[in-house]
Amino acid sequence: SSVLTQPPSASVAPGKTARITCGGNNIVISSVHWYQQKPGQAPVLVICYDNDRPSGIPERFSGSNSENTATLTISRVEAGDEADYYCQVWDSSSDHWVFGGGTKLTVL
Amino acid sequence: EVQLLESGGGLVQPGGSLRLSCAASGFTFASYAMSWVRQAPGKGLEWVSTIDDSGGSTYYADFVKGRFTISRDNSKNTLYLQMNSLRAEDTAVFYCAKQSTTVTTAFDIWGQGTMVIVSS
Numbered sequence: 001s002s003v004l005t006q007p008p009s010a011s012v013a014p015g016k017t018a019r020i021t022c023g024g025n026n027i028v029i030s031s032v033h034w035y036q037q038k039p040g041q042a043p044v045l046v047i048c049y050d051n052d053r054p055s056g057i058p059e060r061f062s063g064s065n066s067e068n069t070a071t072l073t074i075s076r077v078e079a080g081d082e083a084d085y086y087c088q089v090w091d092s093s094s095d096h097w098v099f100g101g102g103t104k105l106t107v108l
Numbered sequence: 109e110v111q112l113l114e115s116g117g118g119l120v121q122p123g124g125s126l127r128l129s130c131a132a133s134g135f136t137f138a139s140y141a142m143s144w145v146r147q148a149p150g151k152g153l154e155w156v157s158t159i160d161d162s163g164g165s166t167y168y169a170d171f172v173k174g175r176f177t178i179s180r181d182n183s184k185n186t187l188y189l190q191m192n193s194l195r196a197e198d199t200a201v202f203y204c205a206k207q208s209t210t211v212t213t214a215f216d217i218w219g220q221g222t223m224v225i226v227s228s
Contacts, residue, residue, distance in 0.1 A: 033214040035153070042203055042221055043145075043153065048214040086153050090212045095167050097143070097155035 002026075002091040004100035011106040012077050020103045022070040022087030030089040032070040034063060037102075038083045046085075047072060074105075082107045110134035110217050112204050117222030124194050124226070130187040130204030130219055138162075138182035141207040143215060144189050146200035146224075156202070157189065158211050167211065194226045 005023045012018040022032060032050050035043040045054050047063040050070065060075045074081055087100040116128040130142070144156040157178040158167040166178050177190040187204050201223050205215035 031214075035215070037153075042218040043215075044218070045214055045216050048208070048216070054216060084152075088153075088215075092212075096169065097158065097167075099145075099153045099155060102152040 002030075002089060002093075002096075002098045004087055004089065004098055006085075006087060006100040006103045008101070009104045009106065011108055012074075013108045014077055014079060016077055018074040018077050018081070018105055020072045020074075020085050020105065022072070022100050023068055024070075024089065024098075024100075025068065030091075032063065032065050033088045034061075034072045035086045035088065036081075036083045037086065043086065077107055079107050081105065110206070112206060112217060112219035114202065114204050114219045114222035117202065117224045119225045119227065120194055121228050122195060122226055125190070125192045126194065126224060128189040128191065128202055128204075128222060128224075130189075132185045132187065132206070135206065135217075137180075137185040140209060141211040141213065142180060142187045143205045143207060144178060144187075145203045145205055145215070145218075146198075147203070147221075148197075148200040151200075154200075158207075159187070160211050165211065191224070194224075196226050198224060199226050200224060 034047040036046045037043040050065040051063040062073045084102045086102045111133045113131045143158040159178045175193045179188045201221040203221045204219045206217040207213045
């Protein structure tokens with residue numbers, strides 16, 4: 001079954017660009033979804049199907065997926081973007097959903 | 109407004125059972141796949157189970173191993189998770205989530221979660 005690897009933490013200064021990676025075997029053939037979770041809150045879908053933004057998600061959030069690595073990019077980072085971010089794929093070989101371990105984004 | 113409201117969590121002894129419920133409103137519940145995801149204290153998200161729109165197809169994480177059963181009552185707009193033979197390691201916040209359409213689509217709406225504590 002799939003295993004998704006994320007860096008445990010990342011940090012970025014306000015106004016700069018944050019990039020959070022999600023690595024996995026054959027991830028390029030899957031659609032990757034990304035969730036944001038702030039402390040004490042439920043997760044929120046921020047990117048679906050590699051690079052689609054649900055309604056209400058700022059254009060500053062974007063995604064890409066190539067060569068076994070998916071990337072969530074947050075441009076012009078704001079203090080309110082500080083959160084845990086999780087990638088997710090559907091593993092069709094096992095009919096299981098898989099989450100990455102999560103990346104804690106700190107805004108300096 | 110699309111809303112999911114979980115209930116049924118609480119303190120249970122090891123080996124005990126609980127049934128979680130997730131009441132849906134603001135959308136046509138019977139048209140969407142639904143899932144349960146859990147999060148142990150201080151840990152990441154962990155998928156538990158998924159059910160298709162009709163309830164005819166269900167999927168489970170390996171750690172469930174026949175202990176949990178997902179079901180839905182489309183006439184009551186409610187999703188369920190029956191949990192038996194609970195273990196200390198099942199202690200977590202359990203979230204229900206609506207999927208965009210089918211079982212392989214993103215989780216676009218989440219409830220606020222219900223806490224399950226397994227302890228003697």
